[in-house]
Amino acid sequence: MKKKNNSYDTLVGAIEALKQQGYIHNFRINKNGLLVEEKEDGYIAGEVELHEFHRFEGNTNPADMSIIYAVQTSSGKKGIVVDSYGVNGSEITSKFMNKVAQKQFDMHH
Template identity: 70%
Template structure:
């Protein structure tokens, strides 16, 4: 059974994931590496994607976002939030496609 897409709102998903230990606020930088506060960087090969959740904006269906729950090989767990669809970041998408996939285990 997949854990994906089980929350109603982006805020609800982030809060629930924090309670489950995904407390770091990561982003993917222009170099295609996961980072937090730009002091530590992780390549996709050093990251496990546990699950993801997509959301459509209430006012505009084109305003879509996605939150990824990830874990680094050093054990840090957190989330990456990105827009989804037309406005989505190809860098983030490519990174997640190259990370170790745990969301279907």
């Protein structure tokens, strides 16, 4: 059964659960707007699927929020992107994710 978005209590809990589901790579969006892991070649948005995402508010400061994306690349790598959002959010990351195919809303599986 697929978990719904925003279904974890803590960021750490979400990361652990997603790792157990095979999302083991730690991706980030670089300044060129590519999904990268360490020094490998990047993936453009068209080569990435977003499977789920989860938002977390900071315990001490609600403005201190983060979001974790579970993604899969066209080469089959599954991993996560962690980003802050709200005031401190990375515009590069949110722009990238807005272009990515969002599989969790596709009910045809």
